[in-house]
Structures are given as C-alpha cells and as structure tokens.
Amino acid sequence: MSNMTDAQLVQTCLDGDIKGFEMLVEKYQKTIFNGALKMVKDYEDAQDITQTTFVKVYQNLGSFDPRYKFFSWIYRIMVNETMKFIRKQKNHSDLNSGIESPHKTPEENFEEKQLSELIQEALMVLRPEYRAVMVLRHFADLSYRELGYVFDLPEKTVKSRLYESRKRLCCLLMEKGVAARG
C-alpha cells in the first residue's frame, strides 16, 4: 500500500479499507500541522485544526475529484478551517496580543528570540488571507496554480497577494531587527 498514489489511497478508503486513509494522514500530517501552526502560532490550536481538517477530509472524501491533486484539496480544507478558527479567535481575543514587546528595542528582541520565532511573529502581523498565501507558497511549496485552486482566486491575484505579503514581511522583519537587508 505504501507505493500507492494518493488517488489510489482515496479509492481504497472509498472501497471500505480505512488503512488507505491512515496512509494519507501519515503522509500529510506533518505538512498540514506545520501549515496550521504557521498560520495560528499556537501548537495546540494547530493540532485541533489539523485534526478537524483530516476529519472533514474523510467525511468529504467521496467528493474529492481525482483530476486535482489530493494535497491541494486537503490544503484547501485546512485553509478554510484555519480561517474559521481565526475569525472565531478574533471575536474573543486579539490574536496578535503579546506578539510585540513594545518596551524593547529591535536589537533586544532579536537577541532574545530565535529567528524562527521572529519570522513567525512577523507572519502573524500579516492579514490572515495574505499570511495563508505566504505559508502555502513558501512552506508547503504550492504552485501559483495550486494556490489559485486552494483560495479560489485567479493566479494573478495570488501573485499580487504574495508579492505584497513578501514586501510587508520584509519591512516587519527589518523593524524587528532581522536583517532582511543583509
């Protein structure tokens, strides 16, 4: 079963063998989890989102169109779940609170934190729909076409969002003392 394509694993599952789905979870759990984590920054929330994503993938497996890549479809569901989560969070608390330490200089911030953390913090300042494009392009390596499918957007809009996000992220990282300018 380990040599099967995603489409074959989906079919196996639709034929009643849940092992096919288990293989898909095993294959994609890390990328989906990391995608969600970069979107929401919280380990447990990312875990919940990943779990919900896979359950929804399973429930809707019958509607998966094998003409599309399975991972694009799964990312699409993950993005929807993440956006829902962010909206819910926004209603209850400020997701960005605590991200910035206003009393410290960018140099102090940089010394205290790992590079990954600083980039993550900068990502969190981006609007969620822009952040999602960045995450899926740079960390999940989706093509513009696949991003268009995931976000239901024309490719040119995806590119423009991505360009704007990169530009904004550069500025944010410079403000944080991360030398995007070398």
Next chain:
Amino acid sequence: MDKREFEELALKEYDGTLTQAEKAKLDRWMAERSDDCQEMVDQGDLSRLLAQMDTVEPPPDLMANVMSEVSRCSQPQRTNEISSLPSFASFIAWFQPRPGVTFSLGAVAAMLIMAAVTLVTGPFEQVSSPQATGSIFHQQPGFGIDDSQELAFDLGVTKGLVRAGLINGEFLIEVEAIGESEVSIEFEIDPENLKFKGLYQNSGSQSDFSRNNNRMRLVGHGVFGLQLLFETANKPIAPITVYIESIGQTWRKTITFNTPGVE
C-alpha cells in the same frame, strides 16, 4: 514594462524560473529604479530567511486521535461525477445526499419549482408555495455549523447555496455562489433579533456589501463565498428572508429557525 510586470518577474526571480530574456528586462528596469532594486535585494534575503524557519514535529498522538474520530464517522461514498471547476465541484459535493443524512429530494425539487415560479412571477414577489422551514433541510456534517439550514438556488446562470445557523452562540450566514454574471443577494433581517457583527470574504472575487436598517445586500460576480456574522438577542431567531437576483431573475425564500437552547 510596468510595475505589475516587474512584480511578476520579481516573483519568478525568487522562484528561480526567470528566463534570460526576462532577466535582461528585469535588470534594465532595476538599473533605472533604485527603490525596486533594493526591494529585490530585500525580498531575495527574505527567501533565505524563510528557508531557515523550523519545521515542527506534530504531536505523537495526532494520528491516533484523527483515526479515532474518523472511526466514528460513516464510511465515505463517491458522489456523482463533478464539474471541472473546483468551486462548482465543491458546491455539487455539498449538495449531494450522503449516507446517513436525511435529505429530501422532493424538497429540492420543490425549491427548484418554486424558483421557476419566482422567475415567472418576477422580482421580489411572494411565492405562493409554503415557506421553507428547517425541517426540509438536512444538516450537512463537516462544515462547522450547528443546527444549520441550507437553501439551494438555481437561476440558470447562477447557482449557489445559502446556509445559516448558530455557531458557538453566534449566528452565521454563509453564501456560496457560482455564475457567469453578477448576482445580488439580499437579506431581510430584524436588527433587534440579530445584531450585525461583520462580513468576511471566504473566497473568490471581491464582493460589494451594503446595509440599510433591516436589509443587507451582497453583490458578487463569478465564484465567491462570504460569511455574515451576527450577535443573537438571546431569544429565538426570527425568520430571515433571502432575495437572490441575477440578470433580472429573482429567487426569494424565507428561512425560519428552530433554535433550541436560545431562550
């Protein structure tokens, strides 16, 4: 070359897919514009920084938890052949009856007949058929809304779904539409009963939104998905009337809710 083309080529440069001719074009552009040149350098560094970001191992019990939840779900079944358009595909998938879900095909047929009646009777006229209630709509699993109700509409050139329900004590209306022409979706909602909190664009092309007292209007084009969020008044949800119009054809429906637990 304009700014837009510059952005396109810059992205290609970061992706490493720039051709020689495009590179020459980009170099010529940057030689004359120091700001853009600096931007290219900054963003090039950004790619390097992003590549250094850690990848985190998922929790060890994640897979077991997923499989445990999945084992409680019913066996998924292949739905009918779907369209080549992804969002239409998801719409169809959404619309398909599934095992274990009570779905009245008669109700759908009735809705389509009612839509046809509406097309004949003209914009904003009352349809003589009984009002839709929650009882004829199935609750579709997997979309995160409890006690939700759905209305499917089909105006020929535009098809879609309106779904509404309570989620975590708040009231949410979701709209998903696909069509080749502009569509206007208007909700008549009692502001004393449901207080508007916000509008969110899920996907697709940008839509216009306007509201006036008890009327809220969305105008979209092509494929789009939207959510409207409301605060409830801690009492049963009052009926909501939905008007959908696309190139002169109108579909109207009233949704009434049974809202257990909200008294």
